[in-house]
Amino acid sequence: MDAVTYPDASVIECIKENIIPLRIPSNSEPYATDFNIKWTPTIVFLDEKGKEHHRNVGFLPSDELIPCILLGIAKTFYELDRFPDALDNLEKIISGFTKSGSAPEAVFLRGVCGYKHTHDPKPLKQAYEKLNTDYKESEWAKRALPYRLLP
């Protein structure tokens, strides 16, 4: 990550604009134990109280790290009930990083977020339809399967 991903200008800009970056050695206590760190690199996404909302284990190139960061931000906001903020970040993944590993989960979460924000089931059905069309082999398409029955 230090040699390839973190020096990338697009990664630097994404982090500067969207998130507070913090680095801690993987053997630093109490954090290694508190966050159950067993391998590096491990990236954990936290809210301002230090509560975890998302993590990634293993190397990511820049075109995967950026959507991973956006997903981490979106999941943090989603779990804090900040649905419009979560949706903004999910849209960035879905429109700008369509081939990334984070995209199918972003589509799924956009459906859930949209439903929770509006109480309208349409976003869930739309999530199923997009996953079934664009990411048919992903686990997220399978998770969305029940939403095909929605009106």
Place this chain on the structure above:
Amino acid sequence: MSKSIQWETDFSEALKKAKAEKKPVMLDFFNPG
């Protein structure tokens, strides 16, 4: 634009900054070698 990531190294300070800027924290556990 910064030429490198401006990493925080103190957990508590990072949380304070997150609260002030209303942003999440990305905590990278790295191998110290």
